Amino acid sequence: MSDYIIEVENLEKRFGKLVAVDKVSFSVKPGEIFGFLGPNGAGKTTTINILCTLLKPTSGKAVVSGFDVVRQQNQVRQQIGLVFQDPSLDDKLSGIQNLRFHAMVYNVPAPVREQRMEQVLRMVELWDRRNSQVETYSGGMKRRLELARGLLHYPRVLFLDEPTLGLDPQTRFRIWEYILELCRQEGTTIFLTTHYMDEAEKASRIAIIDKGKIVALDTPKKLKRIVGQDIISLKTEDNDKAAEEIKLRYQIEVTSDGSGLTFAVDNGEEFLPCFIKELSTKIVSVNLRRPSLDDVFLKLTGREIRDMESDDYKSIAHHGRFRRH
Amino acid sequence: MNHLRGVYAIWYRDILRFWHDKMRMTGSIIFPLIFLFIFGSGLSGSMGFLAPGVDFTQFIFPGIIGMTVLMNSFMSGVSVVWDREFGFLKEVLVAPISRTSVAVGKTLGSTTIAMLQGAIILLFAPIIGVSLSASTLLALIPLMLLLAVSMSSLGVLLATRIRSMQAFQVVMQMLMFPMIFLSGVFFPVEGLPAWMNVLVKINPATYGIAPIRQVMLGTTADSPLGISVLGHTMSLWDNVAVVAVFGIVMTFLAMWSFGHQE
Numbered sequence: 376m377s378d379y380i381i382e383v384e385n386l387e388k389r390f391g392k393l394v395a396v397d398k399v400s401f402s403v404k405p406g407e408i409f410g411f412l413g414p415n416g417a418g419k420t421t422t423i424n425i426l427c428t429l430l431k432p433t434s435g436k437a438v439v440s441g442f443d444v445v446r447q448q449n450q451v452r453q454q455i456g457l458v459f460q461d462p463s464l465d466d467k468l469s470g471i472q473n474l475r476f477h478a479m480v481y482n483v484p485a486p487v488r489e490q491r492m493e494q495v496l497r498m499v500e501l502w503d504r505r506n507s508q509v510e511t512y513s514g515g516m517k518r519r520l521e522l523a524r525g526l527l528h529y530p531r532v533l534f535l536d537e538p539t540l541g542l543d544p545q546t547r548f549r550i551w552e553y554i555l556e557l558c559r560q561e562g563t564t565i566f567l568t569t570h571y572m573d574e575a576e577k578a579s580r581i582a583i584i585d586k587g588k589i590v591a592l593d594t595p596k597k598l599k600r601i602v603g604q605d606i607i608s609l610k611t612e613d614n615d616k617a618a619e620e621i622k623l624r625y626q627i628e629v630t631s632d633g634s635g636l637t638f639a640v641d642n643g644e645e646f647l648p649c650f651i652k653e654l655s656t657k658i659v660s661v662n663l664r665r666p667s668l669d670d671v672f673l674k675l676t677g678r679e680i681r682d683m684e685s686d687d688y689k690s691i692a693h694h695g696r697f698r699r700h
Numbered sequence: 701m702n703h704l705r706g707v708y709a710i711w712y713r714d715i716l717r718f719w720h721d722k723m724r725m726t727g728s729i730i731f732p733l734i735f736l737f738i739f740g741s742g743l744s745g746s747m748g749f750l751a752p753g754v755d756f757t758q759f760i761f762p763g764i765i766g767m768t769v770l771m772n773s774f775m776s777g778v779s780v781v782w783d784r785e786f787g788f789l790k791e792v793l794v795a796p797i798s799r800t801s802v803a804v805g806k807t808l809g810s811t812t813i814a815m816l817q818g819a820i821i822l823l824f825a826p827i828i829g830v831s832l833s834a835s836t837l838l839a840l841i842p843l844m845l846l847l848a849v850s851m852s853s854l855g856v857l858l859a860t861r862i863r864s865m866q867a868f869q870v871v872m873q874m875l876m877f878p879m880i881f882l883s884g885v886f887f888p889v890e891g892l893p894a895w896m897n898v899l900v901k902i903n904p905a906t907y908g909i910a911p912i913r914q915v916m917l918g919t920t921a922d923s924p925l926g927i928s929v930l931g932h933t934m935s936l937w938d939n940v941a942v943v944a945v946f947g948i949v950m951t952f953l954a955m956w957s958f959g960h961q962e
Contacts, residue, residue, distance in 0.1 A: 427794050449702075452796040463787035467717045479709035480795040482702075508720065524791075 380405045380532060380564050381426065386435035388421050395421040397587035398435065403566060403580075405531075408558060410578030411568040412668065418587040419568035420460060423536050426566070427457055440531050453481065456530030458521045460537045466510040470501055470520050473509060474527055481528035495523035499553060515546035522553060532564045533557070539574065551577065572668045583672060590675045595668065602666040602674050605643030607650075610635040610659040617656040624653070635660075703804075706797030710805025711812070714776065718813050728817050732768045736761065736824070739886065750888060751925050754917055759925070761828045762913040763885035765840075766847060769818040770883075770905055773848040774876055776810030777855020777954075781868050784859075803856055803958035807951065810852035811845065818844050830916060839915045846940065847908035850947030857954040860961050883909045888925050901929055907942040910934065 381403035388396040396418045403409040411419045424430040426437055428448045437444045440454040464473050471492060478488045496502040499519035509517065518538065525533055535554070539547040555577070557563050567578060575581050575595065582592040591598055611617040618629045618636055629638045640646045643663045651658060718725065740757035747756040783789040792802055822840075825832050832840075858875075862868050882896070883905035892900060900906050910927050914936055919925050927934045934942075 429790070429794060449796045449798070452794055455794075457790075457794055459787065459790055461787050461790075463789075463791040465713065465717060465788050466786065467720045468713070472716060476709060476713050477791070477795075479712070480706060480792075480797050482705060482796070 378405075379403060380440055381409075381566065382436075382438045383422075383426075384436045386422070386425065386437055387433045388418075388425060388430065389433045394587050396425070396432075399584075399587070399589055401582055401589060401592060403532075403564060405564050406558065406562045407580060408554075408565045408567060408578045410575045410581040411566070411584055412570065412572075412575040412581050412672070413568075413584035414570055417584045419584060420536055422584075423534050423566070423568060427455055427534055428452055453528075454531045456525035456528065456533040458518070458525045458533070458535045458538050460540060462517050462521065464509045464517060464520060464524075467508060469506050469508055470496065470512070471505040473520065474524055477524050477527050483528050491527060495526050498526075498556075499523045515542050515549075518542060518546070518550065519553075522550065526557065526563075529561070530563065532566060535565060535567045537568055537570070539569075539571070547574075575668055581668070583668075583675060585672075585676045591671070598668065598671050599666045600641075602670045604639035604641055605646075605666070606637060606639055606664045607643055607647065608635055608637045608662040608664070610661075611654075612657045612659060617654065620654060620656060702796075703798060703801045706795075706801030707805040707808065709797070710792070710802055711809040714806065714809025715812060718776075728768070728772050729820055731771075732764045732821055733824070735767070736764045736821075736828070740828070751917075751919060751923055754919070754925070755829075757828050758830055758917065759888075759913075760886055761825070761830055762916040763883075763909055765818055765821050765844070765916070766883070766905075766909040766912045767880050767885045768821050769814045769844050769848050770851050770880065770908065771876065772817050773810045773814035773851040774855040775872075776813050777806065777852040777857075778859045778862070778868065778871070779810075780806060780856060780859035781862050781865070784863075785865060799959040800955045803955045806856050807849060807852040807954065810855060811848040814848040814852070815841075815844060818848075832916070836915060836918075840912060843908075843912050843915060843940070846943050846947060847905075847912070850904065850908070850943055850950055853947060853950035853954040857950055857957050860954070860957040879903055879905050882906070884913075884927070885909055889927055890924060901927075904943060904946040907934070907939040907946075911936050911939045911943075914939075 379402040381401075383402070384400050386396055386399045387394070399418075399422065411422065413419055421430065425432050426439055426444060428444050428451050431445060439451045442450040442454065444451050465476070468476070474492045474496070475488070478492065483491060493502065496505055499522055501516060501520055501523065504512070504516070509520065512520065522538070525535075538554070539550050542550070551574070554565060558565060567574070569575055578595065580592065580594055581598060582589045583598070584590070591601065609617065614631060614636055618631055621627060621629050621636070621638060625640075627638050627640065629636050643665060647661070647663055651661065736757070740760055744756040749755055750759045780789065783792070793799075822832070822837075858871055862871060878899075882900050882903050884900065889897075889900045889906060889910075906927065910925075913919070913925060914921065917925070921935045922933050927939070932938075
């Protein structure tokens with residue numbers, strides 16, 4: 376047995392001539408939030424579909440929770456929970472009936488079933504609406520119900536494929552609260568795909584994926600160091616004096632733009648508290664700007680993550696998913 | 701155990717869904733009743749008796765029962781297409797239950813729903829002037845069941861290969877309606893033009909409708925309402941055998957096809 380809960384080796388998926396996933400390898404530790412960041416069509420959903428046994432890989436190997444995704448499908452399925460990009464609820468049934476169906480097929484024993492359903496429904500704040508038909512739910516409520524359903528059978532790994540796509544900021548924030556809570560309480564491993572940068576920031580580690588290949592894999596912090604240093608902008612009561620002091624004390628280049636000063640440091644977050652204490656000139660305002668994952672993606676691939684609705688995307692989306700409306 | 705659990709869950713969901721969908725429930729009962737009363741009453745006068753003691757309304761009544769069972773089992777089976785369209789199929793396909801049990805559960809769910817609807821139409825027998833004894837009813841149940849299972853399987857089988865709603869519409873119009881109209885629901889199938897005769901005789905539904913009519917009206921196999929194929933008069937058991945073979949083949953094909961879709 377290995378220390379990893381997901382192990383992927385040289386995974387490849389082709390749809391005809393198109394290579395959707397190109398010999399990808401990575402491993403995920405138990406309890407991690409592992410993020411797949413990339414533009415639409417990069418191969419994120421295809422990878423998830425292989426890991427959750429919906430698609431067979433063309434070649435390579437993937438093991439989830441100790442089970443092979445091709446040869447031990449049922450064991451893998453019992454170990455995982457899923458929240459898909461597109462809704463997968465039965466609209467004609469009520470919220471609780473959807474959960475009951477799920478509990479049945481995942482073999483949640485009857486005595487704990489009702490109690491467990493109440494627990495997850497209360498967590499996503501849908502307990503009061505449990506008997507309403509799902510077709511009366513809003514988009515955010517449906518996603519919350521899917522999240523609750525994904526957790527019902529105590530999965531060891533929860534796959535979230537763009538879990539907050541198309542939701543308003545408030546709902547996104549709430550869904551993330553639930554996810555983080557879950558990680559803390561149950562130690563569930565989370566495998567997440569997203570093309571939202573702020574979401575990827577919440578992951579323990581991120582794989583940046585582009586055109587079916589992983590171009591970088593590290594913690595968000597370390598990934599951002601690829602781009603360069605943090606930028607600090609400063610205004611003081613006496614900018615010239617402060618500039619002298621900084622140059623002398625820290626040996627860094629300071630640029631002045633008339634109204635304020637800017638300089639770059641390696642680790643702004645840790646630098647700033649000491650700096651504020653140590654500087655003798657009185658500070659009026661200070662601003663720390665860190666390179667974003669957008670900058671990282673741009674640096675690694677030469678493109679913005681947003682302007683990627685290419686033809687590749689359409690053909691992969693067509694093959695890699697069931698249907699997208 | 702694993703298989704049974706899956707079959708039960710899929711069946712349970714189908715019944716629950718049907719129960720919630722009052723529109724569909726009402727519609728599927730109204731539709732055959734419209735045929736029964738409008739066609740029946742409209743044509744009875746001019747058609748006279750089709751067989752001794754059997755007027756047109758009485759003639760089409762067993763056909764309408766058969767049509768109700770056929771149509772609803774087929775449509776419920778094909779509803780897998782809707783599950784795919786609205787995403788629910790994904791939830792089912794990643795669940796730790798076998799694809800075979802999903803196909804079987806779906807077939808049994810559709811069968812149950814179709815039987816319920818058929819039973820509701822049967823309640824109209826006294827109004828039509830068809831008297832049903834307990835033994836007739838007992839004989840009708842397995843005949844309806846056989847038709848329902850076969851048509852559910854056919855529906856599930858087609859659904860595994862249908863990928864778009866357009867294709868779904870085409871299947872409904874090009875397959876289901878001809879299957880109903882060319883099965884002897886609305887007219888006796890002997891003495892038809894040659895081309896129509898061929899279509900009627902290769903239609904499996906024909907052999908599902910005939911025994912229901914025979915049992916319900918108490919007619920014999922060689923009456924004007926019976927069927928003969930290539931000069932052979934089909935007995936009740938001949939008809940049952942045809943539907944049974946068709947049903948078994950469809951069930952296995954549906955199970956296989958469901959397991960081999962991505």
